[in-house]
Structures are given as structure tokens and as C-alpha cells.
Amino acid sequence: MTITQPATKRETTDDRRRAIAAAARRLIVEKGVEGLRTRDIAERVGINVATLHYHVPTKEALIGLVADTMRDDFRAQSLLRPRDHLSPAERLEHEFYDFSEMFFEYGDTLAVMSELMERARRDSVINAVMRPILAKWHQMIAAILGDGIADGTFRPDLDPHPGALMVMSTLIGFCRGPDPSPQYFERLCAELRRALYPQIQVVRD
Amino acid sequence: MTITQPATKRETTDDRRRAIAAAARRLIVEKGVEGLRTRDIAERVGINVATLHYHVPTKEALIGLVADTMRDDFRAQSLLRPRDHLSPAERLEHEFYDFSEMFFEYGDTLAVMSELMERARRDSVINAVMRPILAKWHQMIAAILGDGIADGTFRPDLDPHPGALMVMSTLIGFCRGPDPSPQYFERLCAELRRALYPQIQVVRD
Amino acid sequence: MTITQPATKRETTDDRRRAIAAAARRLIVEKGVEGLRTRDIAERVGINVATLHYHVPTKEALIGLVADTMRDDFRAQSLLRPRDHLSPAERLEHEFYDFSEMFFEYGDTLAVMSELMERARRDSVINAVMRPILAKWHQMIAAILGDGIADGTFRPDLDPHPGALMVMSTLIGFCRGPDPSPQYFERLCAELRRALYPQIQVVRD
């Protein structure tokens, strides 16, 4: 129903590459990058191994392709979309929401991301694609925090750069954390909010 | 003590296993778990591959062995050592310090940890060893936070469990973060402190 | 002239085959017969691999085609052209000159020839085309020598058949020899002349 329909015999290269990337991602989730086999991908797409190599010449290129689709996903997903017209608080909530959506709806993407990040350390090709994504994300959150500090939304003593890393890391940590339920995600977000917003209730006497 | 007369004969097998684990860990840092080759380990230890298999019969056992040494390391390292006689604030600082020491002095341990965690998702053997370590760590920090909330050290609205995850994730995030310098680590810790402690300065008039 | 209306439509196939053969020969010079790839040829001709196979159905046929063009070249080149109206000495000089021209001007032809000869041993198709060329050449030189012996131009004790082989082999040996310069070629020809002509200076009394 989705991708592996053997109805229309000859596919266009672009479709095939898409299908290959999708199969590769699913396999990465299942077996990790190190367990990724060209034969498995070909089989899952329903083509010959040689055909796979016709569309994606080498395994390195294949991983590059996967990395590219990751970037596209992140772009398509609003995660990296600036929302300058909104207030810092709203933008922060969007970050939380987009991340939860990505985790709960498109779980694969984050899992693959995690795999690729680990590998990025030793694989310059992956690194070249992955680093910018993280960097962009980090910078976006830092901007949100910066704006929020300026307009008094967030704590005045908040340090945007480490603060952004804290937010990102916490969200990522959730994925590997002990309780991957939406309820726990909400608790985590609440904690982050309290960590970022000024403690209003203390004001007074 | 076992077969021939001398005293320190017994250690041989155990020593070998230790040496093998050490070599394996170094190689994991260099090439990742997926790049780990029994031959390379043997060569680095200075023994034959067959001999390696004599001491550690299978690769799965080998990774299990490495995981075991990880647990031992974390135990030896004060990270998981309870320090009930100290104040919550002191214990938190100890966590920061121990983590920084592990990162800056024994960088390998965290790198291997990271590799194994990624793999734990699919490898039940690794998972069985790694999960408890993380769980223990998480629980310890949660305890610190809980105690600190109780005695007023930390924000009263702090939620210990997600808070602990936030602390852990942020520390872990530092390792992969954009700036792995001690200075940045300190900024990050400062940020965490501000996130956990009550905002004193707000108290006025 | 090529693709639109004009008259010369019919030649297309033949032109294609010629272009294919030419590209194949260039590639054989560069990478040897064993390094010859249909895809490379197609690319160099500027057509699709499938199109190549349309014009030359199989690789064996392709090599046969190349061999054919070799024969045509040798025919076109005066090497195999009888020159009965000239004196044996003149005809021998023509052989030297034609060979040098082929080596220095059309180096490819001899290189391809050499490649194909080596392969002829095991490939009956190539053998069928190549042997006759060599045989013809050998027979022509033997005829020159025979005629020259008869009219006193060459040594009376010269044995035409082995003599011809000696001349051919020496010329061929030059191509692989230590010094492929025109000067050395001339020295080699001089040596052959002294080996074939009677030693005049000895005649005394």
C-alpha cells in the first residue's frame, strides 16, 4: 500500500532511490548501521542487488543518501523551521511539540538519527550531513532562549548556549530514557519550563 | 596455585581476560563496536586469535566482558558511590566533578559507554549490563534531588525523576556537544545549578 | 547530416560500428583487453550500453570487430602491400619505413596488435584473424629475402624463412625494447642490414 508495490514494473530512478532510502532506514532501526546489508535492502525493496547498485553505486553513497533523507525529514518536519513571528514561549512549545511528534509519530527518524550520530564520529561523510542539522537545531533553540531572555520571558540569568544544549540533550535523553511515554515526556517538558522560566511565585512577600 | 608450583600462576587466565578487555575497549573507541575485530584485539594483546578464543570463546562473550569491565569502572569511579553523609549540594557537585573527571581523564570509558548504549537497543546481552548502570546513576541523582528538595536546597517545584534525567542527559550531551572544553563544561554545570537551585535574587523587598 | 532527414541515413549502423571499434581500440591501448569494459566503450562513443549491444551483440563479436579493423589497418598501411616492381633492397627499406611509420605515427595499432596476439593463443576468434596477418607479413619478408639472395643482394647463405622471422621479431622486439627512440630504431635497422647483406669489406685478395 505504501512503497513496495510490484505493480508498475519499471520505476524511475528517483522513486527507486526513495524506496531504497526508506528500506535502508527501516533496516538501520532494526539492525543498526553496522548490520545494514545491501542484499537486505534490495530484498526489501523487491529488486536485485545489482539493481540496487545501479541506483546507489556504493554503500557509502547509500549512507549518504540516508543521511540526506534525514536532513529532508528534519526540514519537512517543522523542527528546523524558524517561527520568528511567534513569541519565545510559543516557539519553545513548538519545539517540544515537534520533537514529540517526531518521536511518537515518526519514531524511525530519531532512531536513525541516533545511529548516524554515533557513527558520525568516525565517518566523515555522515558527519558532514549530520553535524549541520544538530548545529542548526542548537542555534535555533539558543535564539529562542536569547529572545526570551531579552523580553523577560525566560530567566534573566539564563545562558542561551548551554541552555540550548540542556534543552536538546534532555529531549534526546528522553528517547533513551527509562519511560518513553507521552505522559513522561510532558513531565520532562514541564521540568524544562520550570528550569527556563523565572520563578514567579517567589516574587512577593 | 592451579597447575604448576608458582604463586602468581593462577592469574594468567584472568590477566589475559583483563588485557583482552582493555585492548577491546581501546579498539572500540578507535573503530566502534562494528569495527571491532577479534584479530585486531589479539594482535594488540600480543597473542594469537586462537588463543583469544581460548580465553573468550565468542565475540558475544567478548562484548559481554567489555560491558562487565564498564560496570566495574563505573563502580570504581565514584560516580555510582553513594555519599549519604554529604549535603545534597555537595553530592551534586561530586556528580559534576566525577563526570568531568571521567570525561577528561578517562575519556575512553564514556566513549565506550556511548557505543555500547547505542548497541544495547538491539543486543540483549549488552542491554542487560548497561541498563542497570544507567538506572543506578539516574536513581542516585534523583535521590540527591529529592533530598535537596526536602531540605530546601533545590527548587521546591523540582520534579526529581525528570530532573535527574535532565541532569544526566545534559552531562551526556556535553560529550557530543559543540564545545568539549572544561570551560564549557563549567558553563553547563552553572546552567544546571541555576536550573535546580531556587532563584534567590528574585527575592526582594 | 546525422540524425535529421538527409541522405546518409543508411550508414548509421556502419558508422556506429566504426566508432565503437575505434573507441575499443583506444581503450585496449589504455587498459588492455582484460580491462576493456562495454560500458566504457559506450560512454566514449556517446551511446548507451544497450545501444552498443544492439550494434555489436556480444563482447566476443566486439573483439572480433576490433581484430577486423586491425586487418584493415594493416592492409591500408603499406606493410602488407607487395611491391614487386622494386628491388629487394628497396623493398626491405620499405618494410623498415612502414614499420617505423606504424610505430611512431600510429602507435596504437601495434599496441593493440600486441595485446591481441597475446590473447590469440587462447581465443580462437582472435587467432583466426591475427594469424593470417602475421603469416602474410612473414611470407612477404621471406619473399624479399629470397629474391635478394637470388640476385646477390643478400648473403648467399641466408635462410629466407628463419631470416624473415629474425627481421620481424627484431622489429617487434624494438617496440618492447629498452629504447623506443627513432635513433635506436635506425641502429637496429643498420644491424639487420649488416646481418642480411654480404660483408663486402672481407672480399679481398
Added chain:
Amino acid sequence: MTITQPATKRETTDDRRRAIAAAARRLIVEKGVEGLRTRDIAERVGINVATLHYHVPTKEALIGLVADTMRDDFRAQSLLRPRDHLSPAERLEHEFYDFSEMFFEYGDTLAVMSELMERARRDSVINAVMRPILAKWHQMIAAILGDGIADGTFRPDLDPHPGALMVMSTLIGFCRGPDPSPQYFERLCAELRRALYPQIQVVRD
């Protein structure tokens, strides 16, 4: 009876390498260097492909090994052995005899040599081993000719360097020539002798 006896199970690496080289040479004679397959070699030696790779890690190394055995053969064979104590005429006859022996008794060696020489043009590894052999041989014959010219054995107008190339090329040409019989070889040698020696019969009165 010769090499492929599966009696003694574990062979020493040196023996295996020898057997592998021998099998490779036979296969090169049969199918050429380009038709050489590691599987075929392994099968002929009676070992697993992986075992082959254990002894000779790569195909390049394999061809290097074959080239090495060629050099050893040529050394063992008297072809490259200087015989300074003999007269130039005797030394020349030795060259003829050694070559014929190599061709008629150890036909493989020259066939392999021929294959490797063709490939040497594009393969620097082979070239590095083969060139020196040819160079040495050429130089030895040139020395014989030089000595023979000096002591009046050979024509005074003989040019040693091209002369040596002529002798070598003619011998090599015999291998590919139209008639590979011992009788024809003798005719060819006779022709070479007449080409090198002064023409005594001309001296009369």
C-alpha cells in the same frame, strides 16, 4: 606425486605458497593473467579460498609471488648465469641451449613470462619484477657480443646493444613463430650465427 598430495594435512606456509604459485602459473598458461581466478587456484591446490588468502593476502601479492618465482626460475635456469670463463662463442651457444631447454622442457615459464610482460606495461608491480630480468638478459648477451667482437669471434662491425636485442627478439619470436619445432629452432640459431660471425667463406684466393 608432485605437488597436490592431500596426505599430510597441515602444510607449512612456505610449501603452500610454492604450491599456490605453481597452480597460479599453470592457470596463467591456460587462461592468461586476466582469466586467473583465486577460486580456481585454491581448488587446484586443494584448499579453501580463505586459506589461499591466508597465505597470499591479495591478488596483487599473488601476481607478485608468481613474478618472484619467475625470477627464481630464470636464476636457477642458467640463462642469467654469467660464464666468464668460457669463450664468447661457447657462451652464445649456452644462451641458445638454455633458451631451448626452457622452451622445450619448461614451456610454462616462457609462456607465463610472455603473459606477464604484456601486463607489465600497465602493472607497475609486475613491471618492477620483470623489467630487471629482461634487462639482465639483454646486458648479458650484449657482453657476450662485445667480448666476441673484441677477440675477433664476431663481426667487427657488430653493434652489441642492438645486436643483443636482435638475438633476444629472435629467440622470443621463435616461441610465437609459425614452427615451434626443435628443428626450426636450430635453423633459427644457425641464421643468428651467420648474422653474428664473420662470413669466413667469402675469404678466398
Added chain:
DNA sequence: CATGAATGAGTATTCATTCAT
């Protein structure tokens, strides 16, 4: 305990050739 040699089951990649359009 130790080792050199051996091996089965993979693993990415290549290549001539074919097919549907």
C-alpha cells in the same frame, strides 16, 4: 596454554547482457 593453518558463510561490488518502452 598457545599457535599456525584452515574454513564456511558472508559482503560489497562488477559486468555483460536483456527487457520494456
Added chain:
DNA sequence: AATGAATGAATACTCATTCAT
């Protein structure tokens, strides 16, 4: 006549593991 896509059969090479000594 031409082509993009597809494929079967190879091909060199790898690796954890085993065996005989």
C-alpha cells in the same frame, strides 16, 4: 535505433570460529 532499468553469475576479499599439534 535508442535507452533507462534490471539482472544472474561472478569476484576478490573478510571474519569469527575451529582443528591438529
